[in-house]
Amino acid sequence: xxxxxxxxxAAAAEAGTPRSPDLHDLSxxxxxxxAAAAxxxxxxxxxxxxxxxxxxxxxxxxxxxKERVTIHPTQYGSGRISGKLRLYLQQxxxxxxxxxxxxxxxxxxxxxxxxxEKYRNLYTIxxxxxxxxxxxxxxxxTFGFEYIIIVLSxxxxxxxxxxxxxxxxxxxxxxxxxxxxxxxxxxxxVFLVNDFQDPLQKSLSSLELPGVATVANAMSRQNxxxxxxxxxxxxxxxxxxxxxxxxxxxxxxxxxxxxNDPGRxxxxxxxxKFSLVTKFARDTTSSLFRExxxxxxxxxxRQQQEYxxxxxxxDKYKDQQITPDKDSLLSDSMxxxxxxxxxxxxxQPLSVDEWRSFLDPEGRVMDSKALRKxxxxxxxxxxxxxxxxxxxxxxxxYDSTYAEREYLAVMKRxxxxxxxxxxxxxxxxxxxxxxxxxxxxxxxxxxxxxTDRSVPYYEGDDNQNVLVLRDILLTxxxxxxxxxxxxxxxxxxxxxLYVMEDESESFWCFAILMERLGANFNRDQNxxxxxxxxxxxxxxxxxxQLHNYFRKNDCLNxxxxxxxxxxxxxxxxxxxxxMLLWEVLWTHYWSEHFHLYLCVAILKRYxxxxxxxQMDFDTLLKFINELSGEINLDRAIQDAEALCDQAGPNGxxxxxxxxxxxxxxxxxxxxxxxxxxxx
Amino acid sequence: xxxxxxxxxxIIGDTGVGKSCLLLQFTDKRFQPVHxxxxxxxxxxxxxxxxxxxxKLQIWDTAGQESFRSITRSYYRGAAGxxxxxxITRRETFNHLASWLEDARQHANANMTVMLIGNKCDLSHxxxxxxxxxxxxxxxxxLVFMEASAKTAQNVEEAFIKTxxxxxxxxxxxxxxxxxESYGIKVGYxxxxxxxxxxxxxxxxxxxxx
Numbered sequence: 001x002x003x004x005x006x007x008x009x010a011a012a013a014e015a016g017t018p019r020s021p022d023l024h025d026l027s028x029x030x031x032x033x034x035a036a037a038a039x040x041x042x043x044x045x046x047x048x049x050x051x052x053x054x055x056x057x058x059x060x061x062x063x064x065x066k067e068r069v070t071i072h073p074t075q076y077g078s079g080r081i082s083g084k085l086r087l088y089l090q091q092x093x094x095x096x097x098x099x100x101x102x103x104x105x106x107x108x109x110x111x112x113x114x115x116x117e118k119y120r121n122l123y124t125i126x127x128x129x130x131x132x133x134x135x136x137x138x139x140x141x142t143f144g145f146e147y148i149i150i151v152l153s154x155x156x157x158x159x160x161x162x163x164x165x166x167x168x169x170x171x172x173x174x175x176x177x178x179x180x181x182x183x184x185x186x187x188x189x190v191f192l193v194n195d196f197q198d199p200l201q202k203s204l205s206s207l208e209l210p211g212v213a214t215v216a217n218a219m220s221r222q223n224x225x226x227x228x229x230x231x232x233x234x235x236x237x238x239x240x241x242x243x244x245x246x247x248x249x250x251x252x253x254x255x256x257x258x259x260n261d262p263g264r265x266x267x268x269x270x271x272x273k274f275s276l277v278t279k280f281a282r283d284t285t286s287s288l289f290r291e292x293x294x295x296x297x298x299x300x301x302r303q304q305q306e307y308x309x310x311x312x313x314x315d316k317y318k319d320q321q322i323t324p325d326k327d328s329l330l331s332d333s334m335x336x337x338x339x340x341x342x343x344x345x346x347x348q349p350l351s352v353d354e355w356r357s358f359l360d361p362e363g364r365v366m367d368s369k370a371l372r373k374x375x376x377x378x379x380x381x382x383x384x385x386x387x388x389x390x391x392x393x394x395x396x397x398y399d400s401t402y403a404e405r406e407y408l409a410v411m412k413r414x415x416x417x418x419x420x421x422x423x424x425x426x427x428x429x430x431x432x433x434x435x436x437x438x439x440x441x442x443x444x445x446x447x448x449x450x451t452d453r454s455v456p457y458y459e460g461d462d463n464q465n466v467l468v469l470r471d472i473l474l475t476x477x478x479x480x481x482x483x484x485x486x487x488x489x490x491x492x493x494x495x496x497l498y499v500m501e502d503e504s505e506s507f508w509c510f511a512i513l514m515e516r517l518g519a520n521f522n523r524d525q526n527x528x529x530x531x532x533x534x535x536x537x538x539x540x541x542x543x544x545q546l547h548n549y550f551r552k553n554d555c556l557n558x559x560x561x562x563x564x565x566x567x568x569x570x571x572x573x574x575x576x577x578x579m580l581l582w583e584v585l586w587t588h589y590w591s592e593h594f595h596l597y598l599c600v601a602i603l604k605r606y607x608x609x610x611x612x613x614q615m616d617f618d619t620l621l622k623f624i625n626e627l628s629g630e631i632n633l634d635r636a637i638q639d640a641e642a643l644c645d646q647a648g649p650n651g652x653x654x655x656x657x658x659x660x661x662x663x664x665x666x667x668x669x670x671x672x673x674x675x676x677x678x679x
Numbered sequence: 680x681x682x683x684x685x686x687x688x689x690i691i692g693d694t695g696v697g698k699s700c701l702l703l704q705f706t707d708k709r710f711q712p713v714h715x716x717x718x719x720x721x722x723x724x725x726x727x728x729x730x731x732x733x734x735k736l737q738i739w740d741t742a743g744q745e746s747f748r749s750i751t752r753s754y755y756r757g758a759a760g761x762x763x764x765x766x767i768t769r770r771e772t773f774n775h776l777a778s779w780l781e782d783a784r785q786h787a788n789a790n791m792t793v794m795l796i797g798n799k800c801d802l803s804h805x806x807x808x809x810x811x812x813x814x815x816x817x818x819x820x821x822l823v824f825m826e827a828s829a830k831t832a833q834n835v836e837e838a839f840i841k842t843x844x845x846x847x848x849x850x851x852x853x854x855x856x857x858x859x860e861s862y863g864i865k866v867g868y869x870x871x872x873x874x875x876x877x878x879x880x881x882x883x884x885x886x887x888x889x
Contacts, residue, residue: 446695450716487694487716487744523746559753563719571718618687618757622722 061089064174068164069098070145085161087130087174094178096133096150098125098161125158130179133193138168140189343638347378355384363402365391371398376589379580385499392586393512395505409505416504420475440485444473451490455575457498469497472507479511486521489514491567495579516661520566527660531565532558535596537654542600542643546607553616560621561599568595572628584637590644592662593655597647601639602631683732686846687739687863688839689755689787691779692764693772694743697798700829701764702740705839710830717742720754727840729847735867736843748782755786759855759863760842764796765813767826768805773797773812780820788862790854792845793822796838800826 064087071083083100128150137149146168147160163171172191175181184190350371358371365371372392380388390396396405423437431438448470452458458465472493477485493510500506519527535558540547550556563571568585570578585595603610606627615623644651658665690698699717704710706723721740726733739758741751755761761783765772776795783793795817797808810826817824823841827834846864849855855862 443694447716450714452715453713486746487742488718490716491718521746525746525749528750557753559750562750567718571715617753621720621754625720625722 063087063089063094063178064171066163066165066167066171070162070164071159082164085171087171087178089178090127094130094175096125096128096130130175130193135184135190135192136175136181137187138172138189138191140168343640343642344377346634346637347374349379349381350374350384350388351381352384355388363405364400365398368398372587372589376584376587380583382579385579385583386501389496389499389583389586390505390509392583393509395509395512412508413504416475416507419479420471422478423474436484440477441474443487444470444477444485444490447487447490448473452494452575455494455498458494465497468503468506469493472497472503472510475507476511476514479507480514480518483514483518483521488521488567491570492517495575495582498575499579516663517568519660519664528562528566530656530659531593531596532561534593534655534659535561535565535599538596538600538647538651539603541650541654542647543604543607546603546611549611553614553620555617555620560617560624561603563625564599564602565595569598572631573633574629577633581633581637590641591652593659594640594644595661596655597640597644597651598636600643601636602627604643605636605639681733682726682735682867684847684850684857685735685737685865685867686759686843687737687757688760688762688842689739689741689758689783690762690764691741691751691755691783692743692762692796693766693769693775693779696743696764696766696769696772697829698743698762698764699740701762701796701798701827701835701838702738704829704832704835706738708832710832712830719747720751725839727843729840729844734843734847736839738839752782752786755783757863758787758791759846760792760794761787762794762796762838762842763822764798765808766799767797767808767813768799768802770807773808773816776816780822790849790862792842792849793820794838794842795820795822795824797824797826798829800833801828801831 064085066085068082069085083098086097088095088097132152132154133150135151137151138146140146145162145164146166147162148168148171149157149160151157172181175191175193179193182192184192354374358365358367360366368391371388375388375392390405391398396408400408423441426434426437448466451466451469453466458469469490473485473489476489477483489510492513493506496509496513497503497506500509514521517527519530521527536547536550536556539550539558550558569581573581588594591597606623609615610620610623613619647654655662690702692698694716699714699721700710700712702721702723703714706725717740719742723738723740724735725738726735728734739754741754763776763779763783765776767773780793783791795813797810797813813826814824816822823845825834825838825841827838829835846855850857850864855864857864857866
């Protein structure tokens with residue numbers, strides 16, 4: 001099988017023909033993955049040919065190839081990227097390559113293809129000479145998959161490669177045929193490659209890593225041994241046989257050190273530090289790559305391939321560029337973890353000066369995307385909320401001018417008064433014949449006195465703001481008579497009125513918000529069921545184990561998240577926090593459904609307790625209720641950002657069109673089709 | 680704190696009839712006229728004693744809005760007892776009782792004990808439903824009946840404890856299989872002098888601990 005596959009690969013390389021039929025027959029991956037891999041393989045070969053220069057046909061001899069060699073760039077299981085690892089000979093030298101499975105979509109437009117190609121170049125190992133490798137560490141855990149870490153002469157390390165389909169023994173066997181590779185005396189899992197030179201020692205010294213002496217000593221000792229450096233001589237000389245025999249003996253012996261070896265622990269520490277350095281170097285390389293727009297040569301730095309290829313991707317790359325001080329980065333692993341967290345750290349709120357810089361002389365917002373990004377990461381200084389929320393909610397168009405907005409306010413106030421007069425003009429006599437009106441008024445009267453009364457703006461008896469709250473809700477129930485009033489609406493309106501401090505403007509902002517969230521309050525709760533179903537699919541995508549736990553414990557209706565979704569966490573955070581959270585959600589910067597990723601983030605944050613304590617539906621519902629006031633909002637937003645990025649288009653595919661707060665899909669009967677039992 | 684049994688209760692009825700105030704009066708012995716309206720469900724718990732045995736009542740206070748019923752019905756599952764509440768000053772809340780009761784019968788276990796509560800009996804000057812009407816409805820549907828006032832605490836304690844007594848008697852009579860938690864009853868370990876003891880659950884069938 002191995003020889004046959006290698007031979008097929010070599011034949012394909014020589015002929016310059018894609019091997020999709022063979023690959024499909026040999027692979028146990030899905031058709032899509034096989035097709036993607038074939039496309040990737042083809043792309044790689046074309047790249048290799050280009051690397052060799054025009055006019056010259058390169059002979060590539062693939063001596064090892066393995067599918068489902070996977071890296072885990074994020075802490076989340078769903079963030080794994082599977083690919084193909086190869087060893088091949090070219091012009092007498094051995095090279096290693098690794099390419100992710102995602103292939104180029106031949107139906108994409110040219111610009112999209114170029115974008116994808118650029119990111120793939122950043123990400124892929126196309127041709128790593130084994131002469132650049134210092135050592136390889138192998139790890140065979142009791143549970144889980146075997147993996148290797150490759151460390152270069154420069155001191156950089158690639159992330160661990162997990163061998164989901166096995167094949168690690170064959171990898172080392174193949175390496176031993178073509179390069180000198182010796183097991184380390186200090187750590188039986190470390191395999192030293194080639195000669196040892198000053199550059200690595202200098203790199204290790206400059207990093208001031210613990211255990212450097214041990215590693216350096218080992219390498220120094222190996223230097224004293226005499227080995228033929230030339231691969232050709234090794235293969236053809238009389239000593240080759242002896243060398244091969246020695247390697248085979250070492251391979252067969254399978255030595256394992258049972259004792260607790262301090263050098264081993266130190267070696268692991270070194271590798272962990274290298275991983276941190278890798279992240280730093282990777283981002284730096286990514287930055288350099290963008291600046292140089294280079295697509296040729298050897299690229300060792302990598303970045304996770306972007307799924308969503310639009311302007312935002314570029315913005316995200318720039319923002320994620322991390323340039324911490326190297327010493328501080330390495331001296332404190334906790335601090336390093338914090339700096340290198342996948343979700344971007346929270347920022348300061350949008351300030352008055354920043355807001356002014358977004359406006360042109362006539363008051364138009366010149367770059368709404370940049371504004372929304374700023375608000376997503378930092379929120380809004382409170383004095384600006386009254387103005388900026390109108391844009392986020394869509395009441396003001398971004399390209400409207402000061403003059404247009406003043407005119408709009410006057411027109412809208414008149415319109416509001418007209419709608420309000422519809423119910424104000426109903427006499428008590430007429431009300432006796434208007435059951436629906438009396439019912440709604442009764443509900444609203446009862447609920448506004450039960451809304452945010454602990455907030456100073458609404459506290460105390462005979463509070464005028466409570467009356468305004470009531471008037472707006474009554475007016476809305478006439479403005480949208482079909483939807484009417486439902487509990488939870490006052491939870492949305494109270495912060496809006498607090499910010500706007502104006503009855504008419506509060507009404508219009510609320511009405512626009514209800515265009516998106518009104519389905520939460522449909523009598524049949526179809527909007528709620530759609531969101532809870534989408535949430536279920538997101539959890540299945542992003543945390544299959546947690547999803548399976550919910551399935552086994554009869555929790556798949558996700559009713560324990562009902563309150564979170566209905567009023568978008570209003571009861572889970574303080575009044576101040578909820579204003580920040582909502583403006584983050586309203587940017588729609590990452591997704592119109594960012595609140596669902598927030599649900600997933602919070603559930604994942606507490607998953608160990610949920611699963612560990614074997615919570616059933618009743619216990620889980622009580623636990624989730626009692627998280628109110630206990631959730632770290634900044635961390636939850638960061639986690640949600642990471643999950644949203646990780647899910648990419650697969651996440652968007654979990655959320656059907658029209659799921660609130662997306663605009664509802666029009667039906668023949670209008671926005672809300674439902675039977676009215678009373679009318 | 681340990682208990683011999685844990686009973687799950689649900690409080691149901693129209694919005695604004697005083698479900699949350701009844702719960703607060705029972706658990707905290709206080710009346711709070713201003714409180715947030717219930718979205719989804721809220722929880723309360725209290726220990727009582729029956730036959731010298733500690734019984735924990737875990738009480739689910741549900742949202743009364745009609746449109747939330749498709750969600751709140753899921754909370755009825757496994758309830759051993761229900762308080763069905765109407766407001767004596769609002770006749771429509773009495774008129775909706777049959778609908779609430781039908782929901783409860785369909786979604787909770789068949790042997791759930793239901794007590795009908797006519798709340799706000801301190802507002803006699805605004806009474807819209809007579810005591811006799813409430814009593815008659817309860818009789819026709821096999822319910823226990825009480826009028827109560829969450830504000831004055833009249834009959835609040837009695838309502839919960841009487842319901843618990845009825846449930847306890849059903850356990851003694853073998854109506855409830857306590858090894859099956861779908862009846863809303865969990866069996867615990869009664870350790871009188873334990874401090875900070877965990878509330879464990881026993882799988883013994885039909886057994887009575889302590």
